[in-house]
Each structure stands twice: as structure tokens, then as C-alpha cells.
Amino acid sequence: MSEPSLLIDNLHVTVEGREILRGVNLTVPRGETHALMGPNGSGKSTLAYTLMGHPKYKVTAGKVLWKGQSLLDLTPDQRAKSGLFLAFQYPVTVPGVSMVNFLRQSLRAVRGKEVAVRDFRKDLKSAMDVLKMDNQFVTRYLNDGFSGGEKKRAEMLQMAMLKPEMAILDETDSGLDIDALRIVSEGVNSLAGPELGVLIITHYQRILNYIKPQHVHVLYRGRVIVSGGPELVGRLENEGYDNIIKEFGPADDDAPQAAA
Numbered sequence: 001m002s003e004p005s006l007l008i009d010n011l012h013v014t015v016e017g018r019e020i021l022r023g024v025n026l027t028v029p030r031g032e033t034h035a036l037m038g039p040n041g042s043g044k045s046t047l048a049y050t051l052m053g054h055p056k057y058k059v060t061a062g063k064v065l066w067k068g069q070s071l072l073d074l075t076p077d078q079r080a081k082s083g084l085f086l087a088f089q090y091p092v093t094v095p096g097v098s099m100v101n102f103l104r105q106s107l108r109a110v111r112g113k114e115v116a117v118r119d120f121r122k123d124l125k126s127a128m129d130v131l132k133m134d135n136q137f138v139t140r141y142l143n144d145g146f147s148g149g150e151k152k153r154a155e156m157l158q159m160a161m162l163k164p165e166m167a168i169l170d171e172t173d174s175g176l177d178i179d180a181l182r183i184v185s186e187g188v189n190s191l192a193g194p195e196l197g198v199l200i201i202t203h204y205q206r207i208l209n210y211i212k213p214q215h216v217h218v219l220y221r222g223r224v225i226v227s228g229g230p231e232l233v234g235r236l237e238n239e240g241y242d243n244i245i246k247e248f249g250p251a252d253d254d255a256p257q258a259a260a
């Protein structure tokens with residue numbers, strides 16, 4: 001039996017009446033790391049928000065299957081419960097809620113039941129060991145005065161605790177400095193394995209110096225124009241997007257249409 005996958009089929013999405021995704025096809029099996037790349041404005045975050053269930057993003061055609069079930073029929077809450085982890089691109093500041101409490105709350109929400117304190121502590125300790133995190137970090141208030149890197153650490157810790165089957169990480173707009181990039185990469189690398197599928201969304205080629213995805217997809221004007229192995233990363237590094245777009249992209253008259 002094949003592993004459960006995230007299967008995106010001919011997905012069309014409009015935002016405020018404008019079509020942004022125009023037939024995205026993409027499959028991410030559990031146990032693999034895929035990178036979704038593409039120039040600014042190609043629709044990467046739109047895809048992430050759509051998968052998250054953001055109400056602004058309207059699916060007008062196509063489907064998304066997650067473990068054989070229609071993802072689009074699930075509420076954001078049900079999506080999380082079904083083993084999908086969607087990293088917050090702009091993490092909210094929650095003054096007065098410590099990291100520890102936030103993690104307990106998210107575990108409770110996702111598992112639908114209280115987590116015993118002893119088990120929680122044990123899990124937290126091992127997650128922090130895996131991510132090489134300092135103990136005092138988790139007693140701080142969530143994202144209150146966190147640096148970009150610390151926010152990323154918090155996100156990785158949340159992911160390690162929730163143990164999702166599929167993680168979708170949109171790293172494009174978060175103003176990642178090189179340290180933050182390294183934190184995400186090390187986090188993904190230490191958590192990746194047969195139990196976890198990862199779709200990492202970025203326009204930075206450099207993140208791929210740290211994460212080695214098995215598959216790379218390039219999104220352009222709302223469609224995946226080419227998918228390949230790690231060799232595609234090499235091409236992107238050397239040539240940038242221009243040549244790839246010239247070779248695989250649509251004809252110039254295929255620009256997205258503005259809403260009337």
C-alpha cells in the first residue's frame with residue numbers, strides 16, 4: 001500500500017476576485033521532503049493559505065486530497081487534527097502565554113484530549129534535545145520579543161511536539177536571516193523521516209543548501225511548470241528562474257487575467 005499523500009489536483013484559487021492559482025498539480029507523499037519554489041508573486045503563499053483553509057482564498061476548481069479525504073471539506077481545526085501542520089508565516093504574539101502553555105494547548109487541541117503532565121514533560125524534553133534547545137526558552141512568553149530566529153525555533157518545537165504526518169512550511173516572507181534559515185533547516189532535517197512529509201515553500205535557493213529535498217517544484221503564474229530532483233536546485237542556483245521559465249514556462253500571452 002502506498003503511503004498517505006497530499007495530492008493537489010488542478011487547483012484553481014481566486015483572491016478578491018482575481019485568479020491566482022490556475023491549475024496546480026502537486027503530490028507530496030509522506031516520508032519525502034519536497035520544495036516548492038518560484039519567483040515572488042507566483043502564488044506560493046496563496047497555496048499555503050488555501051491548504052490552511054484561510055477564508056479569503058476561494059477554491060473555484062480542482063481538489064486537494066489528504067490521505068484520500070477531501071481536505072477542502074475540513075475546517076482548519078480538523079486539518080490540524082488529521083495530522084497536517086501548517087506553520088504560521090507570521091506568528092502571533094501571545095503575551096501572557098508561555099511557550100510551555102502554548103505547546104500544551106496546541107497538543108490538547110490537536111489530540112482532542114488532555115495530555116498528562118509527565119508525558120508532556122518527557123515529550124518536551126526529547127523534542128528540545130532533538131532541536132538542541134535551551135531549557136529556559138520554553139518558559140518565555142510566546143513570540144513576545146522573540147527574534148526572527150526564536151520564532152522559527154518556536155515553530156520547529158511546535159512541530160516536533162505535534163508530530164504531524166505532513167508539514168507545510170512557508171518560509172518566503174518571514175524575513176529569514178541566515179541563522180533563522182539554519183534553524184528551520186536543522187529542525188526539518190532532524191524531524192524528517194518515513195513518518196513525516198514536508199513541503200517547504202521558499203523562493204530562496206539558499207535554504208536548499210541546508211535541506212536536501214527529494215523533489216523540487218517550480219511554481220510560476222499559478223501553475224507548477226516543472227518538477228524535478230535535486231539537480232533542479234543546482235540549475236536554479238546557477239541560472240536563477242529566468243532560464244527555467246523560458247524553457248518550461250507558458251507563452252507570454254498566458255498571463256493571469258485581472259477580474260473584470
Ligand SMILES: Nc1ncnc2c1ncn2[C@@H]1O[C@H](COP(=O)(O)OP(=O)(O)OP(=O)(O)O)[C@@H](O)[C@H]1O
Pocket residue numbers: 015016020038039040041042043044045046047056172173203
Ligand atoms: N490577500 C490577498 N489580497 C490580494 N491579493 C493577494 C492576496 N494574497 C495574494 N495576493 C496576490 O496573489 C499573487 C500571489 O501572491 P503570493 O503571496 O501567493 O505569492 P508568493 O509566491 O508567495 O510570493 P513571495 O515569494 O513574494 O512570497 C500576488 O499578485 C498577490 O498580490
Ligand SMILES: [Mg+2]
Pocket residue numbers: 044045046172173
Ligand atoms: Mg509568499
